[in-house]
Amino acid sequence: MVSIKFKNNKLFYIDQTMLPEKEVWRKCSGLSSGFRAIKDLEIRGAPLIGVFAALCLYTVANDLTFSKGRFLKYLDNAINKLKSSRPTAVNLFWALDRIKGVIDANKNKDVAQIKKAILKEAQAICNEDVKLCHNMGEHGAKLVNKGDKLLTHCNAGSLATAGSGTALAVFYRACAQGKKIKVYADETRPLLQGGRLTMWELQKHKVDCTLICDNMAAFMMQKGEIDKVFLGADRIAANGDAANKIGTYSVAISAKYHKIPFYVVAPFSTFDLTLKTGESIPIEERKPLEVQTVLGKMRIAPNNAKVRNPAFDVTPNKLITAIVTDRGVIYPPFAKNIKKILG
Amino acid sequence: MVSIKFKNNKLFYIDQTMLPEKEVWRKCSGLSSGFRAIKDLEIRGAPLIGVFAALCLYTVANDLTFSKGRFLKYLDNAINKLKSSRPTAVNLFWALDRIKGVIDANKNKDVAQIKKAILKEAQAICNEDVKLCHNMGEHGAKLVNKGDKLLTHCNAGSLATAGSGTALAVFYRACAQGKKIKVYADETRPLLQGGRLTMWELQKHKVDCTLICDNMAAFMMQKGEIDKVFLGADRIAANGDAANKIGTYSVAISAKYHKIPFYVVAPFSTFDLTLKTGESIPIEERKPLEVQTVLGKMRIAPNNAKVRNPAFDVTPNKLITAIVTDRGVIYPPFAKNIKKILG
Numbered sequence: 149m150v151s152i153k154f155k156n157n158k159l160f161y162i163d164q165t166m167l168p169e170k171e172v173w174r175k176c177s178g179l180s181s182g183f184r185a186i187k188d189l190e191i192r193g194a195p196l197i198g199v200f201a202a203l204c205l206y207t208v209a210n211d212l213t214f215s216k217g218r219f220l221k222y223l224d225n226a227i228n229k230l231k232s233s234r235p236t237a238v239n240l241f242w243a244l245d246r247i248k249g250v251i252d253a254n255k256n257k258d259v260a261q262i263k264k265a266i267l268k269e270a271q272a273i274c275n276e277d278v279k280l281c282h283n284m285g286e287h288g289a290k291l292v293n294k295g296d297k298l299l300t301h302c303n304a305g306s307l308a309t310a311g312s313g314t315a316l317a318v319f320y321r322a323c324a325q326g327k328k329i330k331v332y333a334d335e336t337r338p339l340l341q342g343g344r345l346t347m348w349e350l351q352k353h354k355v356d357c358t359l360i361c362d363n364m365a366a367f368m369m370q371k372g373e374i375d376k377v378f379l380g381a382d383r384i385a386a387n388g389d390a391a392n393k394i395g396t397y398s399v400a401i402s403a404k405y406h407k408i409p410f411y412v413v414a415p416f417s418t419f420d421l422t423l424k425t426g427e428s429i430p431i432e433e434r435k436p437l438e439v440q441t442v443l444g445k446m447r448i449a450p451n452n453a454k455v456r457n458p459a460f461d462v463t464p465n466k467l468i469t470a471i472v473t474d475r476g477v478i479y480p481p482f483a484k485n486i487k488k489i490l491g
Numbered sequence: 492m493v494s495i496k497f498k499n500n501k502l503f504y505i506d507q508t509m510l511p512e513k514e515v516w517r518k519c520s521g522l523s524s525g526f527r528a529i530k531d532l533e534i535r536g537a538p539l540i541g542v543f544a545a546l547c548l549y550t551v552a553n554d555l556t557f558s559k560g561r562f563l564k565y566l567d568n569a570i571n572k573l574k575s576s577r578p579t580a581v582n583l584f585w586a587l588d589r590i591k592g593v594i595d596a597n598k599n600k601d602v603a604q605i606k607k608a609i610l611k612e613a614q615a616i617c618n619e620d621v622k623l624c625h626n627m628g629e630h631g632a633k634l635v636n637k638g639d640k641l642l643t644h645c646n647a648g649s650l651a652t653a654g655s656g657t658a659l660a661v662f663y664r665a666c667a668q669g670k671k672i673k674v675y676a677d678e679t680r681p682l683l684q685g686g687r688l689t690m691w692e693l694q695k696h697k698v699d700c701t702l703i704c705d706n707m708a709a710f711m712m713q714k715g716e717i718d719k720v721f722l723g724a725d726r727i728a729a730n731g732d733a734a735n736k737i738g739t740y741s742v743a744i745s746a747k748y749h750k751i752p753f754y755v756v757a758p759f760s761t762f763d764l765t766l767k768t769g770e771s772i773p774i775e776e777r778k779p780l781e782v783q784t785v786l787g788k789m790r791i792a793p794n795n796a797k798v799r800n801p802a803f804d805v806t807p808n809k810l811i812t813a814i815v816t817d818r819g820v821i822y823p824p825f826a827k828n829i830k831k832i833l834g
Contacts, residue, residue, distance in 0.1 A: 335782070337678070337680060337704040360799050361800075363679070366744055367741070367804040397709045398706050398709035461713070462713075
């Protein structure tokens with residue numbers, strides 16, 4: 149299962165807003181197209197946004213017929229434009245900064261050579277992501293026992309990465325090891341990534357999965373139905389505070405209350421070591437319509453209902469049992485151990 | 492604002508499944524009609540179900556032309572049928588048992604006199620509920636300070652009672668006292684009573700209200716946006732454990748974590764002193780379609796997605812700051828103080 153395809157210098161992606169009803173593949177046809185695809189969540193998931201932005205930038209570069217000065221200036225603006233699509237996930241900035249670094253390092257070469265260097269780097273980011281997912285799956289699956297009942301939130305799977313996922317990679321690996329797990333997926337309002345995307349891909353992978361509303365997670369924990377929580381992250385500060393989809397914080401508090409292990413799964417590229425704590429992670433506030441309606445299609449509140457719509461929250465490190473990365477599992481004290489493994 | 496009307500021996504109610512789009516009044520046209528209205532949540536809210544069932548039973552009785560033996564037998568079955576509509580809220584059983592008591596006490600009288608006695612009792616239950624709401628509002632409003640930011644879950648208002656509500660009665664009273672509160676309403680998946688009903692009636696009452704998804708409540712608490720939580724209950728055990736709409740338990744855990752007062756507001760008729768703890772409160776599990784779709788109208792998960800759909804959860808007494816009743820505010824130790832005030 150893949151969520152993007154890169155063929156003959158063209159970038160294609162599953163429009164995730166159409167799932168689970170239809171698997172619609174779209175072509176990313178330029179800068180505005182790529183920007184909009186990220187902003188409108190046709191493509192989402194922290195690692196995937198990074199990979200997609202890098203490949204999108206290459207397609208943009210490849211189509212340019214400018215002389216070098218204008219070419220470089222255009223790409224500089226294109227990078228900034230793509231970076232402005234979403235503020236919270238750091239992988240987007242990380243991937244585009246890698247491309248920027250390659251452009252800078254090759255700026256004395258001719259345009260064709262710079263294009264080639266961008267392509268190489270974008271493809272490397274994509275291929276690396278597949279490996280990161282594989283490694284997170286390996287490390288995380290060691291934390292899963294046979295018969296475990298596992299909760300996840302939002303979508304941290306094949307649809308959120310170029311590979312098998314972050315949290316869901318752990319589930320896929322555990323299944324492959326014959327561990328017969330049972331997964332509960334929070335539906336994840338307002339945009340229902342759990343109900344639409346996680347359930348869709350878990351069913352595709354034939355994982356035993358059950359959908360619950362977000363407000364049922366604590367009840368399931370109380371009833372002994374959840375042994376462990378595994379979910380992704382959009383940005384992790386140097387002290388282990390982790391930003392992830394809205395509702396993660398609530399799950400973390402409930403897990404702590406029930407003494408249930410709470411694991412965040414993310415590759416090294418999700419860490420932002422420039423931030424001491426999670427307090428300075430910018431939280432995207434999205435448009436009211438997402439809460440007033442279901443996916444813009446069905447109104448579920450009175451007209452003009454005032455709403456709040458933070459798309460992410462920050463879970464403080466003290467609520468996190470461990471962070472599963474591609475380089476191994478990081479336990480508290482996080483500040484020290486994150487530095488040791490990733491610093 | 493009223494949610495039911497009883498006129499010329501006919502019972503009318505707002506079909507709450509049609510809100511907030513349309514305010515549709517329906518007539519309860521007999522036993523099956525009343526049973527279905529409760530089961531399908533056209534009428535809901537623990538106190539209102541009790542009032543409605545009592546008045547429904549009177550309309551059923553009033554239409555009967557049987558001789559006394561068959562009349563009494565029919566009503567006995569009718570009471571059992573209405574009791575089987577929903578299992579969790581205790582007010583339904585309480586109200587019907589009151590009617591049953593009146594029937595038993597008058598069983599030596601003629602049918603016309605028994606009908607009259609049922610009418611009197613049903614109207615008493617209805618009128619008393621209005622007073623209970625008023626009293627809960629009075630007692631609860633003392634806990635509200637000027638400018639408080641208050642969270643509620645599901646709908647515990649005019650649409651859940653024959654009067655001004657339980658938790659929302661507190662808000663209405665506080666507003667009338669000029670306290671300028673700000674209310675956050677959890678949307679309350681799967682059936683969205685918060686988004687559809689609470690927002691609708693708070694707007695009608697011109698209360699400053701903001702809708703959030705259930706999974707945002709903890710985030711709002713973290714940001715200092717919630718000073719206190721007020722919500723209703725469907726059944727409260729002798730030790731103060733309180734069953735209420737699914738998601739209440741999650742809010743209670745988050746409130747405890749953030750040291751935010753958590754108040755349950757309910758009339759004496761919501762207490763079930765035959766239950767020592769909340770563990771034996773039966774939890775209604777409703778049909779999967781409610782989670783797989785939004786209000787049966789829009790599918791949001793793959794076909795055949797397995798789901799869990801508990802309609803209620805039980806919040807243990809240790810997470811409850813106080814219970815606001817029509818007879819005053821009950822603080823811990825609950826077992827002792829509930830007995831003192833209600834026993």
